[in-house]
Amino acid sequence: MTGDRRAARIVAAVETPYTRHPAEGTTTETLLADAFVRVLAGAGLDRADVDGLGVASFTHTPDRAIDLAWKLGVRPRWLMDDGNGGASGIQLLQHAMRAIEAGDATTVVLLSGDHFDGDSFRTLVDNYNRTTAEVLAGIPTGGPNVLFAMLTQQQMEAHGLEREDYGRLVVAQRRWAGLNPGAVYRAPLTLEEYLASPIVAEPLHRLDCVPVVSGADALVVSAAGEGVTVRALRALHNHDGQEGDGLQTGIAEFAGGLWGDADAGPEDMDVVSVYDDYPAMALAQLADLGFVPDGDLGGFLRRRFEDEPLAVNTSGGQLSAGQAGCAGGMHGLVEVVTQLLGRAGERQVESARLAVVTGYGMVLYRYGACANAVVLEAP
Amino acid sequence: MKVFVCTSCGRAVFPHRLLCPDCGSSEWREERVEHGVLEAAVEREVRVGAVRTPLGPLAITRIESDAEPGAEVSLDQDGDTPLAR
Known part of the structure; x- marks a missing residue:
């Protein structure tokens, strides 16, 4: 083994204000630049x-991370693009922390953002x-809604779930x-x-689907300073070649290893974030992580989103x-x-x-192919 | 509709892959499948379904009939777009 396995820590995290109606002149690169300036200020x-410098974006094309390095005036010795959507943040973190452990960089800014206007989303x-x-x-198909409508139908049938079961998760996230x-x-x-x-595609209604916004997020991963450390990080992509039922993600295969590396289990988590493109997939990931040992998804939703709520997707997701x-x-x-x-204010x-x-x-x-997860620890 | 069958081991896939998931061969022949079983259906701008083809692959198709899940449907293709009726 070379390098220091716990050398990297996340010293700052920011999000630009997400908006449905961005100001005139907003572009993907202005959002990424805004996140860059804010996260450096946050990290001092x-x-x-x-x-x-690492960048994840769908709409930054044809530019790449190097274009941003140039326009921001940064001279990176470690540079990476990652466009793997919902897995891109943890993907960038995985590579950035290894770069720091190996000594390839000491201060990495990870940026991710997209701006949509007119027909760009379609x-x-x-x-x-x-x-x-x-x-x-x-x-x-007009996008993924119909595909996840079919997956949600199948999850409802397999587990005897009703729309109000998913509603508990959506209502709890809105409370956050x-x-x-x-x-x-x-x-x-x-x-x-x-x-x-309003209905989108049965059983999905508008509040089961994410509102598309323009915005950007950023992290600083550093070899020095006080910050959040990574106890464990695992990934498994294309775990079933798109030939499974789509209701189990790659997380199910690596969850045992993740918790082993972290020397902790689901019950030890104070805060949880699962990728909530649709309530059914948030639920599938919680189950894959091991939060529903008895397999009773409906009971889990009642218990952990109403009776004794778990802190899941505390931004509102x-x-x-x-x-x-x-x-x-x-x-x-x-x-x-x-x-x-400790900077989450009221929440x-x-x-x-x-x-x-x-x-x-x-x-x-038919469904998402990328899956990864990270267990993080407070300073 | 056409699915892709590995010429070396007979494994069928849809959509196309570069290498056979089972044996790794890159040689495919196209095979027509005329029927399948509708496993799921949903209404959006058009009816969309998931159809299990007899060779194994589950295809996402446009549905141009009132067929409900569980029903056998006939399969066709409009350009590259799979159709079920």
Whole structure:
């Protein structure tokens, strides 16, 4: 073994205000630049300290991380692009911490963000990958909602779930969003209002689908300073070649190893963030992590989202805070780091010490192919 | 509709892959499948379904009929887009 396995720590985490209606002149690179300036200020670092830069974005194309390095005036000796959507934040963290452990960089800024206007969201979903453009866009599926509607139908059937079961998760996340000034939807939500929201594709209604926003997130991973450390990080992508039922992610295969590396289990987590592109997938990831040992998903939703609530997706999650494209893959990390640094304001989880964050995404054909997770520890 | 069958081991896939998931071969032949079983369906701009083809792959298709999950459907193709009726 070379390098120091616990050398890297996350010393700052920020999110630009997510917005449904960005100011005129907003572009992906202005959002990324805004996040860069804010995170350096948060870390108390100077631009000249930065020697590593990683970027995750769908809409930054044709530019790459090097274009941003040039325009921001950074001279990185470690540089990386990652466009793996909901897995990109943990993916960038995985590589950045190894770079720091190996001595390739000492101060890495990770940025992620997207700006959508006009037809750019539809263009993105119709051309998400070659397979989508070739065999899905012509149907037209019009994006992932129909695919996740079918997966949700199957999860409901397999576990005897009703819409109100998912509603418990959505309502609980909205309660957190009410405490987060950065969330785009903060008004209190009742289960009745959830059930009455307009249909998208049965059984998914509008409040089961993430609001698309423009925004950016950023982290600083550093070899020095006080910060959040990584106890364990695991990933498994393309675990079943898109030939499974789509209701189990790669997390199920590595959860044992993740908890072993972390020397902790689900019951030890003070804060949890699961990638909530849809309630069914948030639930699937919680089950894959081991939060539902008896397999009773309905009972789990009643117990841990109503009776004795678990601190899950404390920003309001993407369902209430918004999904800024690729930044959705860093949103949960930023929230959890903010909690572990004790800077979560009104929504601060008391004495939060350990947390788990998952990443999930990249719908290649039927469902997300990427999965990763990290167990983080407060300084 | 067409699915892809590995010429060396007979494994069928849809959509196309570069290498066979089972044996790693890159040689495929196209095979027509005319029927399948509808496993799931949803209404959006059009009806969309998941159809289990007899060779194994589960295909996402447009549905141009009132077929409900569990029903046998006929399969066709509009350009590269799979259709079920």
